[in-house]
Amino acid sequence: MRLIVLGMLLAACASAGGVGERIRQILESEAAAAEGHLGILITDAATGEIVFEKDSRRVFVPASNTKLFSSSLALARLGPRHTFRTTVIAGAAPDRRGRIAGPVYLVGGGDPNFSARAIPYLPDPPSQAALQPIEELADQVAARGVTRIDGDVIGDDSRYPFEPHPPGWTREDAVWAYGAPVSALAFNDNAITLTLQPGDPARIVLDPPVEYFLFDNRVTVGSPARLEVERAAGSRQVRLTGQLDPQGTGVSTRLAVEDPAEFAAAALREALLRRGIRVDGRAAARHWWPGRPAPPAVAGVELAVRESPPLLEGLKILNKVSQNLHAELMLCAVAHAAGRAGTREGGLAELESFLAEAGIPTTGVALADGSGLTRRNLVTPAAVHALLRYWHQSPLRDAWMDLLPVGGEDGTLRARFRGTAAEGRLRAKTGTLARVAALSGYLDRGDGSRWIFSLLANFQPGAPAALLDKIVVSLFDEYADLRIPMR
Numbered sequence: 001m002r003l004i005v006l007g008m009l010l011a012a013c014a015s016a017g018g019v020g021e022r023i024r025q026i027l028e029s030e031a032a033a034a035e036g037h038l039g040i041l042i043t044d045a046a047t048g049e050i051v052f053e054k055d056s057r058r059v060f061v062p063a064s065n066t067k068l069f070s071s072s073l074a075l076a077r078l079g080p081r082h083t084f085r086t087t088v089i090a091g092a093a094p095d096r097r098g099r100i101a102g103p104v105y106l107v108g109g110g111d112p113n114f115s116a117r118a119i120p121y122l123p124d125p126p127s128q129a130a131l132q133p134i135e136e137l138a139d140q141v142a143a144r145g146v147t148r149i150d151g152d153v154i155g156d157d158s159r160y161p162f163e164p165h166p167p168g169w170t171r172e173d174a175v176w177a178y179g180a181p182v183s184a185l186a187f188n189d190n191a192i193t194l195t196l197q198p199g200d201p202a203r204i205v206l207d208p209p210v211e212y213f214l215f216d217n218r219v220t221v222g223s224p225a226r227l228e229v230e231r232a233a234g235s236r237q238v239r240l241t242g243q244l245d246p247q248g249t250g251v252s253t254r255l256a257v258e259d260p261a262e263f264a265a266a267a268l269r270e271a272l273l274r275r276g277i278r279v280d281g282r283a284a285a286r287h288w289w290p291g292r293p294a295p296p297a298v299a300g301v302e303l304a305v306r307e308s309p310p311l312l313e314g315l316k317i318l319n320k321v322s323q324n325l326h327a328e329l330m331l332c333a334v335a336h337a338a339g340r341a342g343t344r345e346g347g348l349a350e351l352e353s354f355l356a357e358a359g360i361p362t363t364g365v366a367l368a369d370g371s372g373l374t375r376r377n378l379v380t381p382a383a384v385h386a387l388l389r390y391w392h393q394s395p396l397r398d399a400w401m402d403l404l405p406v407g408g409e410d411g412t413l414r415a416r417f418r419g420t421a422a423e424g425r426l427r428a429k430t431g432t433l434a435r436v437a438a439l440s441g442y443l444d445r446g447d448g449s450r451w452i453f454s455l456l457a458n459f460q461p462g463a464p465a466a467l468l469d470k471i472v473v474s475l476f477d478e479y480a481d482l483r484i485p486m487r
Contacts, residue, residue, distance in 0.1 A: 020052045022474040027054075030467055036435070036460035038467075039381040042475070045392055045442070045450040051475075056385070057364065059378040060456035063431030064322045064412075065438040066372030066379075068387055069365065071315045071403065073351045074330040076358075078337060080312035080399060084111035086185070088137055088268070088304040090149075098147030103281060105298045106137070106268050108157045108185025108261065110333050110342070111308040112326035113317065115188045119309045121316045123410040130188050130208035131267060133306055138271035140304030146272075152281030153269040155261030158288035158295050159184035160332040160342030164260075168374025171233050177254035179373065182328040184342065187264035189325055190257050196227060196240065197250040204240075205250075210267045212257060213238050220244075227251045234258065261285035294341070312399055319403045319429055320411030324371035331370040344369065360386040372431055384440045384454040392442070392452060401427050404441050416469055421446070421476040428453075428472075430465070437464035443475055451475060 023040070027033045041056035043049060074082075090104045108114070116132040118125035129135075164181030165174055173179030177191035188208055195205040202219035214237050219227065222243030230239040236258055244251060257263040266283035273279060288294050308314065318326040331347025340346035348367055355362050364383030368376040391400040405411030407426030408418040417423050428441025440454035455471060457464040 019475055023052050023471055026467075026470055026474060030470070031461075033467060036464065037458045038460075039456040040454070040471070041381040041385045042451055042453040043385065043389075045389070045452050048389075051451060056381040056454075059364070059366070059380055060438075060458045061375050061433065061436050062372055062377055062379045062384065062456060063433045063436045063438050064324075064372040065384055065429055065431040065440050065454075065456065066367060066370065066377050067319055067322060067327045068384060068429050068440065069351060069355075069367060069379075070327040070330045070347075070370035071318055072387055072391065072400075073334050073347065073354050074311060075315060075396065075400065076354055077334045077350060078311055080310060080396065082311040084114075084308040084333070085109040086111050086114050086133075086137070086306045086308075087302050088141055089298050089300045089302055091300040093301045094144060094146045098145045100146060100149045100151075103151030103154050103284075104141075104149055104303065105154045105156045105286070105300075106185065106261075106265055107298050108155070108159060108183065108264070110159055110184045110186075110329055110336070111306075112186060112323070112329045113308055113314050114186055114264075114306065117317065119313050119317065121313070121320055121410075123414060130193075131210075131271065134187065134208075134264070134267045134271050137304040137306060138268060138275055141272060142275045142277060144303050146277055146303065148278040148280070149272070150280050152284045153265045153272070153279060154284045154286050155185050155263070155265030155268075156286040156298055157183040157185035157261040158286055158297075160288070160336065161290045161294075162261075162287040163290055163344060166328065166344055166369035166371075166374055168368055168376040173373060174233060174256060175229065175231050177256055178324055180256040180325045181258070181260055182325060182332065182344075183260035184329075184332070185261045185264050186325060186329065187260065187267060189323070190260040190263065191254045192257060193252060193254050194229075194238075195250050195252040196244060198244045198246045198248060202240075202244050202250075208267060210263065210270060212236065212263050212266055213255070215240060221246050225251055227253065229253060229255065231255070259285050261287065290343075312403075316403050320405050322412050322430065324373050327371035328369060355383075355387075358387070358390045360390065372433075375433065375436075379456075381440075381454040381456050384456070385452060388440060388442065388452050388454065401442060404429055416465075417473070420473050422472055426472065431456075432465060435459055435461070435464065437468055439465070439468045439472065443472065445476055 040054040042051040116128040180190035193207040196202040216239045223245045227242040262285035332342040335346030336342035364380035366378045404427040405413035408423035412430040425444040431438030
């Protein structure tokens with residue numbers, strides 16, 4: 001038995017040495033590796049032995065590897081079963097004729113999945129009407145006997161101060177769904193899908209079909225198809241130019257809304273009208289503006305409620321599809337739960353405390369947002385690796401690992417590593433910005449060993465993600481043909 005164990009240890013050492021040589025060959029042969037900055041730390045999960053290291057204590061822009069930190073904070077501070085509530089509240093119950101004398105409030109509780117998204121996560125989710133959660137709330141209001149509302153329908157996101165865009169996000173980011181504004185009332189990820197179908201002029205289709213934007217449609221017929229979208233900051237006027245192939249099926253894109261609370265209120269108001277409920281007022285928003293005292297919580301009678309799925313299911317969405325808005329909301333939620341104002345800064349302060357408690361040096365982490373869209377974030381591969389190792393030693397290890405995309409199977413890794421030895425045996429978080437790539441997670445090599453790794457690349461020409469993928473595939477050796485599933 002001693003000889004067997006000794007033989008396994010010697011084989012492991014030889015294998016690690018062979019992997020190190022293969023990585024060095026890649027770094028010497030790939031021009032991209034020489035032109036940019038590359039940080040690497042790979043260790044054996046069982047022993048902590050370093051398999052390969054390069055500049056692991058140097059800081060890098062992590063892109064969406066930032067989400068490893070924001071989702072870790074939420075899981076640790078809020079717990080896997082935490083839920084969020086979205087409610088419809090009136091000052092008083094409807095009178096005997098179903099009349100509400102005053103406004104009704106759609107009150108956001110910070111639910112990142114106040115949407116029709118399929119949960120639990122599915123790689124190929126079924127198509128569902130985007131208005132589903134709003135329709136459910138409207139049904140509940142109607143079931144309470146409401147026939148008339150004398151006031152406005154007000155979207156209330158004052159649970160958190162309204163700071164829609166973190167520092168470092170650009171005006172261009174704010175136009176698109178990936179840069180949707182942060183709000184405690186986040187319906188449909190604070191975005192609308194715009195589809196233009198061939199015609200003269202092109203036909204506009206919105207999902208959800210909510211009257212919110214004003215479109216200046218100048219899209220004509222022509223080939224090849226192209227679409228240009230312009231929206232000034234703070235404006236709801238959207239200018240559409242370009243052309244569509246008359247034989248094509250159209251072009252779709254996702255636009256961020258300007259005011260999420262008012263957008264959600266407009267959707268609810270229209271849903272109430274469809275049920276024959278008279279609404280005398282308009283859709284409006286109620287914010288907690290930064291620098292001002294917090295407005296009092298909305299009080300009254302609860303007409304409808306929607307509770308989110310457990311946090312663990314939401315974090316799976318966050319990491320597998322790399323959802324920026326959800327990551328930002330986690331910072332706010334943790335700050336609020338800790339008794340702070342539900343701000344980004346409060347969440348980042350809680351993150352610093354969590355990292356210190358977890359034994360992760362905070363000198364290797366400097367974050368300005370929770371999603372990684374800003375380039376102001378800086379981390380070291382060593383800090384990312386330490387976070388991954390913390391969860392690997394945690395009682396929540398399996399739950400944590402299930403949050404990450406699987407190579408060749410789902411999420412942001414669905415189209416990567418197919419047909420390689422890493423397919424099905426890699427769980428890792430991706431990260432992508434222009435000239436930035438990141439990949440950090442866990443790898444089951446097929447011989448019974450698991451490795452923890454963090455790869456961060458900055459200022460890389462070409463396709464830096466391809467370089468990282470090549471390095472990951474090189475981590476396999478003679479065991480690569482064995483298909484042992486992730487444990």
